[in-house]
Amino acid sequence: MSLLPLFDPSLLGRAATPALEFERSDGTRLALTFGDLEARSNRLAHTLRARGLKRGDRLAFFLANRVDLIDLWLAGVKLGLIIVPTNVLYRERELRHILTDAEPTAVVTSGDLAAFIPAGVAVWDVDQLAADAAKQPADRVAVACGDQTPVSLIYTSGTTGASKGAVLTHGNFVANARTLVVDWRFTSADRYLCTLPLFHVHGLGNGIHCWLASGCHMRLTERFEHAKAAGWFEEYQPTVFFGVPAMFIRLLEIPLERAQAIGRRLRLAVSGSAPLPAEIHEKFRERYGSVILERYGMTETLMNIGNPYAAERRPGTVGLPFSHVEVKILDEVGAPVADGATGELWVRGTNVCDGYWRRPDATAAAWREGWFRTGDIGSRAADGYITLQGRRSDLIISGGFNIYPREIEEVILEQPGVREATVVGRPDPVRGEVPVAYVVVVADFDEAALKVRLGAQLASFKLPRAYVRVESLPRTALGKIQKHLLPPWKTS
Numbered sequence: 001m002s003l004l005p006l007f008d009p010s011l012l013g014r015a016a017t018p019a020l021e022f023e024r025s026d027g028t029r030l031a032l033t034f035g036d037l038e039a040r041s042n043r044l045a046h047t048l049r050a051r052g053l054k055r056g057d058r059l060a061f062f063l064a065n066r067v068d069l070i071d072l073w074l075a076g077v078k079l080g081l082i083i084v085p086t087n088v089l090y091r092e093r094e095l096r097h098i099l100t101d102a103e104p105t106a107v108v109t110s111g112d113l114a115a116f117i118p119a120g121v122a123v124w125d126v127d128q129l130a131a132d133a134a135k136q137p138a139d140r141v142a143v144a145c146g147d148q149t150p151v152s153l154i155y156t157s158g159t160t161g162a163s164k165g166a167v168l169t170h171g172n173f174v175a176n177a178r179t180l181v182v183d184w185r186f187t188s189a190d191r192y193l194c195t196l197p198l199f200h201v202h203g204l205g206n207g208i209h210c211w212l213a214s215g216c217h218m219r220l221t222e223r224f225e226h227a228k229a230a231g232w233f234e235e236y237q238p239t240v241f242f243g244v245p246a247m248f249i250r251l252l253e254i255p256l257e258r259a260q261a262i263g264r265r266l267r268l269a270v271s272g273s274a275p276l277p278a279e280i281h282e283k284f285r286e287r288y289g290s291v292i293l294e295r296y297g298m299t300e301t302l303m304n305i306g307n308p309y310a311a312e313r314r315p316g317t318v319g320l321p322f323s324h325v326e327v328k329i330l331d332e333v334g335a336p337v338a339d340g341a342t343g344e345l346w347v348r349g350t351n352v353c354d355g356y357w358r359r360p361d362a363t364a365a366a367w368r369e370g371w372f373r374t375g376d377i378g379s380r381a382a383d384g385y386i387t388l389q390g391r392r393s394d395l396i397i398s399g400g401f402n403i404y405p406r407e408i409e410e411v412i413l414e415q416p417g418v419r420e421a422t423v424v425g426r427p428d429p430v431r432g433e434v435p436v437a438y439v440v441v442v443a444d445f446d447e448a449a450l451k452v453r454l455g456a457q458l459a460s461f462k463l464p465r466a467y468v469r470v471e472s473l474p475r476t477a478l479g480k481i482q483k484h485l486l487p488p489w490k491t492s
């Protein structure tokens with residue numbers, strides 16, 4: 001099944017029903033019905049077709065949350081395009097890699113972001129595109145798509161190496177959305193507050209798709225702003241909220257009485273994308289009276305494991321495999337581990353993408369007979385609950401955004417005066433982890449210039465929180481850096 005039939009009961013069947021309220025950062029709002037979304041995406045599909053886009057073509061976007069992103073996604077679904085989301089915090093260097101690799105026809109962006117698009121890439125202004133679309137007819141355009149039809153190329157740092165595009169199909173997203181809507185008991189009466197960015201699978205594959213598949217109402221914001229969060233919850237009165245742990249940590253700052261009132265309306269709060277400390281799970285329950293449902297997913301697989309809706313949501317665990325997925329935990333030689341023992345998680349199911357874009361080597365390394373090697377380490381209790389304990393690679397997750405240390409190290413090493421560099425994740429009370437750089441420098445090292453260089457080339461969440469100068473980096477006899485032997489980072 002493709003995505004459109006999943007959305008049609010909302011787009012066509014509930015055409016006159018209020019669907020969406022988008023709040024811009026300046027506080028202005030736009031309200032739309034499902035019928036409006038159907039018409040807007042049809043008009044945009046006509047425009048994209050007139051600009052030459054056809055089934056299988058890639059179209060990238062580099063935008064913060066806005067309604068045009070939903071139009072673009074739906075138009076892509078209708079035309080059989082492969083949409084390439086990019087993180088709005090990326091800078092030219094990061095975008096160049098994705099845009100070179102994905103070879104999109106164009107990247108859709110806004111005027112304030114256009115300066116970050118690498119030279120030589122076709123740039124379509126989002127407002128101009130919308131103005132063109134407004135002149136087009138509203139009748140539906142749709143090409144035949146099936147389970148196997150790719151719909152999105154989403155870049156991930158994966159388990160090793162440079163960022164790779166996971167080729168996600170209609171079938172992957174349908175499997176994910178169908179399970180979540182049923183398991184999490186979505187109905188058209190729900191009110192879903194979406195503050196997650198739509199360029200990642202958490203906001204897109206879970207948030208947007210649960211909303212469209214259930215026909216509920218959504219309040220979308222440009223981004224999560226913790227100073228505004230209490231007001232959003234109080235005014236909109238959501239029944240459902242999805243967040244990353246950094247958001248739940250911020251929500252603990254809301255005064256008790258207000259939090260209790262919010263909690264009475266909130267039937268479901270889901271956390272994912274990074275580990276939720278058991279202590280935060282407990283504090284949120286005390287404050288809101290609502291028990292967070294923690295689940296585990298990945299770009300390549302969408303959602304794999306989640307705590308149950310109607311049974312125990314066990315703090316510190318990610319729960320039980322979803323119905324669309326099989327999970328096995330293997331030791332270093334590939335043998336299944338006993339309950340309670342630690343190993344690497346492998347997953348298989350209709351949610352798992354088939355491979356990476358134009359990377360047969362990386363695909364072969366991560367997939368074996370339909371099973372995908374997640375790179376996440378964990379164990380299963382005798383009653384089936386799975387606990388994650390870390391990752392096989394040195395990936396850092398900060399505020400739910402992934403950081404691959406080698407990428408930062410490479411930019412640091414380009415700076416005159418740096419002889420050696422390594423980057424590690426260090427604990428942070430809000431963001432979970434933050435990157436910290438350890439550098440071996442020669443006399444003429446200029447730290448201020450290094451910071452400027454990194455700020456120009458890397459997304460803000462990748463910038464090291466500190467640069468710790470060391471005499472040398474601890475290495476094995478073979479020269480590999482032993483990150484666990486680095487001195488602790490002193491915050492003062």
Ligand code: MLC
Pocket residue numbers: 064065088089195196197200201202203222223224225226244246247272273274295296297298299398399400401430431460
């Ligand atoms: C942050 N910024 C954004 C932004 N998020 N700008 C536009 N859109 C966004 N979504 C900018 C801010 O404007 C600010 O810029 C700077 O980044 C720092 O933001 P902050 O609010 O001061 O940081 P913080 O309080 O730490 O909160 C950040 C956060 C953000 C939690 C809101 O990290 C976030 O939205 N995380 C979600 C990540 C996510 O969706 N991950 C899912 C991956 S999918 P300036 O200029 O003011 O400094 C996956 C699979 C799975 O992992 O299982 O789900």
Ligand code: AMP
Pocket residue numbers: 156157158271272273274275276294295296297298299300318374376388391397402
């Ligand atoms: P991404 O590559 O952005 O899709 O990030 C996927 C990674 O996020 C997974 O491989 C995990 O390491 C991590 N992750 C997602 N959900 C959880 C969770 N609930 N607990 C711990 N880690 C998580």
